Amino acid sequence: MIKAEYVYSLSGKDWTLSCEGGAFPTVPAQVPGNIQADLENARCLKPIYYGVGDERIWEVARHDWRYSKSFEVPAEWAGKRIKLSFDGADYACDVYLDGLPIASHEGQFERFSADITDRVGAGTTHELSVLFHKMPPELEEYIQKSDGAGSGEGTEFFFVWGDEQDPSGAPGSEEHHELQLRLGHEHLDDGAVEGCRAVRLRHGPHRRSARAKRAGRHV
Structure with a gap:
C-alpha cells in the first residue's frame, strides 16, 4: 500500500493502447488490465477464453505496446514532493513523461516508482506513457505453440x-x-x-x- 499525504490514482478506462509499428490499431484501454483483453474488447481479437480463440494471440507478444494517458497534477500539490508509483508491470517496460524517459523496470511482481517533482507543475497537464517490451525472440517458438495455431484457432x-x-x-x-x-x-x-x-x-x-x-x- 502506498503511504502518502495525497494519492491521485491514474487507474481507469481513459487510457489508450497502441502497437509500436502499427500491426494492430490503437484502441481504448483500461488500467489495471492487459493488452489481450483490451484488444478483445475492441474486437481486434476474437474471444480468447471460449470457442476456438484467435491464432493471432501469440502475434500480440511479438510487438512493443504503449499505454498512454493525460493527467493533471492537482493544484494543491504545489510545493509537494511528487512520485509516480506502479504496483506492477508485466514484464519489462520504460516509462515516459511528456515524451522523456523517467524510469525503466523489469519484474512482474515488483513495485517501482519515479520521483517526478522537478518534471511537473501543480495545476498543469502532462502526458504519461508506458512502453512494454515485446517478448524475447528466443521465446517465440514456445509462445506460438501454447497460444497460437494448434491451441485454438486453426486447430483441426x-x-x-x-x-x-x-x-x-x-x-x-x-x-x-x-x-x-x-x-x-x-x-x-x-x-x-x-x-x-x-x-x-x-x-x-x-x-x-x-x-x-x-x-x-x-x-
Whole structure:
C-alpha cells in the first residue's frame, strides 16, 4: 500500500493502447488490465477464453505496446514532493513523461516508482506513457505453440482419450484409443463446445459413432 499525504490514482478506462509499428490499431484501454483483453474488447481479437480463440494471440507478444494517458497534477500539490508509483508491470517496460524517459523496470511482481517533482507543475497537464517490451525472440517458438495455431484457432482436431471395449468382447481387447473430433468453425465461432466426446471411432472392422452438442443442440 502506498503511504502518502495525497494519492491521485491514474487507474481507469481513459487510457489508450497502441502497437509500436502499427500491426494492430490503437484502441481504448483500461488500467489495471492487459493488452489481450483490451484488444478483445475492441474486437481486434476474437474471444480468447471460449470457442476456438484467435491464432493471432501469440502475434500480440511479438510487438512493443504503449499505454498512454493525460493527467493533471492537482493544484494543491504545489510545493509537494511528487512520485509516480506502479504496483506492477508485466514484464519489462520504460516509462515516459511528456515524451522523456523517467524510469525503466523489469519484474512482474515488483513495485517501482519515479520521483517526478522537478518534471511537473501543480495545476498543469502532462502526458504519461508506458512502453512494454515485446517478448524475447528466443521465446517465440514456445509462445506460438501454447497460444497460437494448434491451441485454438486453426486447430483441426480436438482429442479425447478414453478406454474403449472392442464390441467383439474378445479377451484382452480393451485398448487405449485416440478419439478424433473434427469440428468446423461454424460449430465453434460462437462459444465453447459442450459435452463434447467424439464423432467417430474406428477399431478394426468395427465402427462406432457418437454425437456432440453445442449449446444444447446436436452438431
